[in-house]
Amino acid sequence: MAQHLLLGDEALAQGAIDAGLSGCYAYPGTPSTEIMEYFQGSADASERGIHRQWSSNEKVAMEEALGMSYAGKRAMVCMKHVGLNVAADGFVNAAITGTNGGLIVTVADDPSMHSSQNEQDSRFYAQFAMIPCLEPSSQQEAYDMAGYAFALSEQQQLPIMMRLCTRLSHSRADVRTAASKSEQNGLRPPDAATRRFVLLPAIAKRNYDALCAKQDTLVASSEASPFNRYEDGADKSVGIIVCGIAYNYLQEAFGGKCPHPVLKLSQYPLPKKQLAQLMASCQSVMVLEDGMPFVEQMLRGPLGNDRILGRLSGELPRTGELNPRLVAKAFQLELPAVPALSPLVKIRPPRLCDGCPHINTYEALGEALKDFADAKVFGDIGCYTLGALPPYNAISSCVDMGASITMAKGAADAGVYPAIAIIGDSTFTHSGMTGLLDAVWENSPITVMILDNGTTGMTGGQDSMGTGRMAEICAGIGVSRDHIREFVPLPKNHAVNVQIIREEAAYRGLSVIIARRECVQTLRKKKR
Amino acid sequence: MKHDIVLAGVGGQGILTIAAIIGEAAVRQGLHVKQSEVHGMAQRGGAVLAHLRLSSEPIHSDLIAAGGADVVLAVEPMEALRQAESLSPRGVILANARPVRNIGDYPELDDILAALRAFPLNVVIDAEQMAQDAGNARAMNMVMLGAVSPFLEFPDDLLATTISDTFARKGPEVIAVNLKAFAAGREAGLAVKR
Numbered sequence: 001m002a003q004h005l006l007l008g009d010e011a012l013a014q015g016a017i018d019a020g021l022s023g024c025y026a027y028p029g030t031p032s033t034e035i036m037e038y039f040q041g042s043a044d045a046s047e048r049g050i051h052r053q054w055s056s057n058e059k060v061a062m063e064e065a066l067g068m069s070y071a072g073k074r075a076m077v078c079m080k081h082v083g084l085n086v087a088a089d090g091f092v093n094a095a096i097t098g099t100n101g102g103l104i105v106t107v108a109d110d111p112s113m114h115s116s117q118n119e120q121d122s123r124f125y126a127q128f129a130m131i132p133c134l135e136p137s138s139q140q141e142a143y144d145m146a147g148y149a150f151a152l153s154e155q156q157q158l159p160i161m162m163r164l165c166t167r168l169s170h171s172r173a174d175v176r177t178a179a180s181k182s183e184q185n186g187l188r189p190p191d192a193a194t195r196r197f198v199l200l201p202a203i204a205k206r207n208y209d210a211l212c213a214k215q216d217t218l219v220a221s222s223e224a225s226p227f228n229r230y231e232d233g234a235d236k237s238v239g240i241i242v243c244g245i246a247y248n249y250l251q252e253a254f255g256g257k258c259p260h261p262v263l264k265l266s267q268y269p270l271p272k273k274q275l276a277q278l279m280a281s282c283q284s285v286m287v288l289e290d291g292m293p294f295v296e297q298m299l300r301g302p303l304g305n306d307r308i309l310g311r312l313s314g315e316l317p318r319t320g321e322l323n324p325r326l327v328a329k330a331f332q333l334e335l336p337a338v339p340a341l342s343p344l345v346k347i348r349p350p351r352l353c354d355g356c357p358h359i360n361t362y363e364a365l366g367e368a369l370k371d372f373a374d375a376k377v378f379g380d381i382g383c384y385t386l387g388a389l390p391p392y393n394a395i396s397s398c399v400d401m402g403a404s405i406t407m408a409k410g411a412a413d414a415g416v417y418p419a420i421a422i423i424g425d426s427t428f429t430h431s432g433m434t435g436l437l438d439a440v441w442e443n444s445p446i447t448v449m450i451l452d453n454g455t456t457g458m459t460g461g462q463d464s465m466g467t468g469r470m471a472e473i474c475a476g477i478g479v480s481r482d483h484i485r486e487f488v489p490l491p492k493n494h495a496v497n498v499q500i501i502r503e504e505a506a507y508r509g510l511s512v513i514i515a516r517r518e519c520v521q522t523l524r525k526k527k528r
Numbered sequence: 529m530k531h532d533i534v535l536a537g538v539g540g541q542g543i544l545t546i547a548a549i550i551g552e553a554a555v556r557q558g559l560h561v562k563q564s565e566v567h568g569m570a571q572r573g574g575a576v577l578a579h580l581r582l583s584s585e586p587i588h589s590d591l592i593a594a595g596g597a598d599v600v601l602a603v604e605p606m607e608a609l610r611q612a613e614s615l616s617p618r619g620v621i622l623a624n625a626r627p628v629r630n631i632g633d634y635p636e637l638d639d640i641l642a643a644l645r646a647f648p649l650n651v652v653i654d655a656e657q658m659a660q661d662a663g664n665a666r667a668m669n670m671v672m673l674g675a676v677s678p679f680l681e682f683p684d685d686l687l688a689t690t691i692s693d694t695f696a697r698k699g700p701e702v703i704a705v706n707l708k709a710f711a712a713g714r715e716a717g718l719a720v721k722r
């Protein structure tokens with residue numbers, strides 16, 4: 001047994017390696033990125049020949065992982081919570097086909113939206129797809145759960161969701177790893193007679209009935225889970241249901257001596273037996289969960305229930321992540337005084353790095369659009385979203401991966417002119433290309449600016465599948481070569497760049513401008 | 529023993545290097561460690577912080593409750609003040625006095641330094657200058673690590689050994705500069721601790 005200081009993301013990755021993983025598929029997204037990065041840097045993973053390349057987007061990654069599972073091997077797919085929206089089609093239907101080799105769908109939620117546009121809670125997705133969900137309360141559990149999840153997946157022939165939250169993903173702790181590693185599964189695709197991966201309606205109906213019939217078994221599995229635990233307490237005025245890492249905040253608040261009965265919850269669906277015991281023995285029940293009030297809402301029901309306390313009853317804030325102080329406050333425990341923030345302290349928002357190519361692009365764009373009073377600029381997800389802040393104030397929207405091109409097209413359809421889309425190279429190949437195809441079909445009067453910095457910058461510089469091939473991709477999709485323009489965003493090229501943007505904004509058809517210069521961060525890393 | 533440390537700075541200043549060395553030293557001591565970090569968008573020049581907890585007993589929470597930190601260690605003065613609410617009344621606040629002025633309304637530096645020096649236990653030093661004197665301004669982190677070292681219950685040589693091992697790949701000169709920076713910081717910390 002060895003001891004390592006690992007992030008929650010890394011502990012899960014090492015657990016998966018030790019449990020016989022054959023391949024990981026992922027698109028980078030905070031706070032999930034470090035899982036794949038760990039595989040890529042791991043000598044263990046290299047030695048064992050584990051697949052560990054980035055995918056173009058989460059849907060692609062989900063399906064690649066399902067393909068590996070189909071072939072009989074253990075696979076994992078990783079994404080941030082909003083990535084599951086992209087992967088949802090494959091995800092939900094993987095529950096209908098079922099799996100062959102063990103399949104873990106790791107989703108890292110970001111309550112408090114540290115690096116995200118919402119705080120959606122992936123447990124709803126697991127419930128929706130009717131599959132088990134594991135939610136580690138510690139880095140050690142993240143490690144231990146990997147092997148457990150693969151075994152459960154193979155036993156139930158279902159994908160297993162592994163739900164992480166930012167504070168677990170991005171927190172290090174000492175983790176004990178197993179002395180021996182499991183062998184990888186051999187290649188063993190289902191035999192030809194097995195039709196369950198063919199979701200024709202007749203087969204899908206049969207599969208869906210089987211999935212529904214499995215639900216009682218999944219509840220029984222939760223009741224027997226080593227990760228769910230009923231801890232009795234003398235003070236039954238209130239019982240506590242505590243999900244995932246909230247367990248640590250509860251222990252912290254009570255100094256490890258909680259006087260109330262506690263149901264520690266780390267495997268869903270809800271374990272009926274323990275839940276019934278808590279509900280029967282306690283006057284009221286406090287639910288501590290990071291993310292949305294998922295368990296609390298189920299227990300309250302649509303008509304409300306005064307016995308159920310938590311985010312919806314006001315004992316805890318409705319939004320944002322939990323912490324030890326909020327939990328202590330919910331139980332009216334004594335808290336140390338906290339001084340007010342000094343008025344000297346000013347907000348320090350993130351900003352584009354010194355020397356960032358996006359700065360020069362935004363400066364050129366700002367000047368070019370002075371001639372177009374009605375111009376609207378639709379942004380996308382990446383470092384360049386920071387162009388929404390002063391001094392640029394350059395973009396009017398940022399919604400989801402790829403939405404710059406499609407929203408610009410919809411706005412142009414409605415009569416907005418000029419409509420400009422700003423999108424990074426990695427985001428473009430993730431979800432921008434299909435929208436561009438629509439714009440080609442209709443020759444929509446929009447100008448798409450692809451900021452090609454040769455990497456997935458915001459998440460720390462991961463490989464991007466289309467790097468350096470933006471012009472070819474756009475031409476292949478059907479954009480006229482005459483209106484695929486390229487420039488290098490540097491101060492010395494400012495006047496030329498302004499002119500290019502002006503010309504294409506004035507053109508009443510589809511144009512693409514590629515602003516190409518490497519991210520200063522990846523450049524610095526290479527020089528090290 | 530137990531140390532709850534809040535580290536603060538501006539994205540890109542490398543507070544995680546300090547956290548990693550203390551964390552590694554703690555693991556070598558057989559201590560329990562939890563270290564919550566900031567990754568993602570905020571790393572782009574925004575305010576960043578990390579929570580580092582070391583204890584001989586198992587640690588529950590990854591986060592330090594506000595008002596509970598034994599140490600606030602900041603590599604930028606305004607960021608030190610931002611995290612002051614974390615500090616326990618008996619805690620020590622350490623700050624590099626050299627500001628990162630990447631916002632338009634950065635306050636008067638003297639006001640910030642005065643506010644920091646008003647804390648009962650404070651170490652406010654020009655760590656960048658001290659690092660430069662040691663041979664490289666980029667060793668500023670090691671000056672701050674040295675400054676906090678007297679407040680941590682570690683054996684005398686443990687942090688220095690861990691620094692040497694951390695920078696082993698970069699050669700003896702880099703190690704020497706970092707150790708010199710560490711020693712200069714440690715003097716400054718000891719002057720307050722005494």
